[in-house]
Amino acid sequence: MGEGIIFKALSGFYYVDDGQRLVTCRARGKFRHKKETPLVGDRVTFTPLEEGTGALDAILPRKNEFQRPAVANIDLLVIIASGAVPVTDPFLIDRVVSIAEGRGCESLICINKWDLEPAEDLYETYRKAGFATFRVSAETGEGVEALGQAIAGKVCAFTGNSGVGKSSILNALEPDFGLATGEVSDRLGRGRHTTRHVELFRLKNGAIVADTPGFSSFDTEGMELRAPQELQYTFREFAPYLDQCRFQGCAHVKEKGCAVLEAVKAGAIPRSRHESYVRLYQQAKEVPEWKRRQMRGE
Ligand SMILES: Nc1nc2c(ncn2[C@@H]2O[C@H](COP(=O)(O)OP(=O)(O)OP(=O)(O)O)[C@@H](O)[C@H]2O)c(=O)[nH]1
Numbered sequence: 126m127g128e129g130i131i132f133k134a135l136s137g138f139y140y141v142d143d144g145q146r147l148v149t150c151r152a153r154g155k156f157r158h159k160k161e162t163p164l165v166g167d168r169v170t171f172t173p174l175e176e177g178t179g180a181l182d183a184i185l186p187r188k189n190e191f192q193r194p195a196v197a198n199i200d201l202l203v204i205i206a207s208g209a210v211p212v213t214d215p216f217l218i219d220r221v222v223s224i225a226e227g228r229g230c231e232s233l234i235c236i237n238k239w240d241l242e243p244a245e246d247l248y249e250t251y252r253k254a255g256f257a258t259f260r261v262s263a264e265t266g267e268g269v270e271a272l273g274q275a276i277a278g279k280v281c282a283f284t285g286n287s288g289v290g291k292s293s294i295l296n297a298l299e300p301d302f303g304l305a306t307g308e309v310s311d312r313l314g315r316g317r318h319t320t321r322h323v324e325l326f327r328l329k330n331g332a333i334v335a336d337t338p339g340f341s342s343f344d345t346e347g348m349e350l351r352a353p354q355e356l357q358y359t360f361r362e363f364a365p366y367l368d369q370c371r372f373q374g375c376a377h378v379k380e381k382g383c384a385v386l387e388a389v390k391a392g393a394i395p396r397s398r399h400e401s402y403v404r405l406y407q408q409a410k411e412v413p414e415w416k417r418r419q420m421r422g423e
């Protein structure tokens with residue numbers, strides 16, 4: 126019996142990396158019967174068959190799973206942003222971070238294009254909110270080594286709005302990636318956006334990276350939503366204040382005696398983070414629970 130990680134899923138085949146080679150597996154029929162779909166990132170067991178092929182036997186318990194992109198067992202979501210064109214709207218970052226927090230996945234914020242724009246506000250916002258926050262320039266290489274150390278040995282998904290430099294950073298992290306990056310850019314073209322195909326890559330520092338399609342503000346509309354009353358727990362810097370509001374069940378939107386609002390006023394919670402929370406809270410209220418469940422794939 127073999128064990129490994131699904132690095133790629135394509136046309137009914139699962140490419141399982143067992144640490145030595147890539148085994149091309151077919152899923153056994155029982156997966157279909159149980160309506161269980163193996164995901165890229167899944168740790169699986171398989172029965173080796175002839176010539177590097179195998180039959181997928183079981184999916185080991187998942188640490189977490191995401192819908193869009195469809196990946197499992199992510200240790201670290203690396204959110205790439207930029208203070209230079211295309212300037213990242215903090216709401217996009219908060220939208221994705223909130224999903225990651227809700228699914229028990231750690232986030233890292235990486236602000237690229239440092240050579241063009243220091244993006245002081247973005248940097249301070251996320252540092253203050255309690256995230257590992259890095260500034261890099263894929264162009265000059267500044268900060269790239271520190272980012273590499275932060276992701277070493279982890280299974281990471283790179284995400285961010287189109288054009289922030291995801292492919293460029295991967296290339297800067299792994300100069301030998303040169304060839305592969307050409308492919309990455311190709312795949313990130315139009316075809317990739319429609320197929321939403323995800324693949325894992327192994328870097329020399331031991332990181333395993335999923336490069337996911339760039340997204341736009343338009344795409345955030347279709348991203349999963351939690352129940353309004355659960356959203357507060359996906360903004361980690363709110364935690365110390367949540368049980369200090371005057372009224373139980375406080376929504377932290379505009380209530381009197383709200384400790385979260387006071388913390389925003391006092392500068393302890395970044396204002397843009399709270400604005401994102403309010404925007405998400407309102408969106409979540411407009412969508413019925415059955416629909417939210419559907420969006421979460423439940
Ligand atoms: N000045 C400067 N330009 C950069 C930097 N990083 C990337 N770029 C440029 O920004 C553009 C977009 O970079 P990509 O790496 O293709 O961005 P991406 O995030 O992979 O984009 P999508 O494939 O659309 O998701 C390219 O023209 C890069 O040369 C940087 O640190 N500084």
Ligand SMILES: [Zn+2]
Nearest residue numbers: 370375377383
């Ligand atoms: Zn409150």
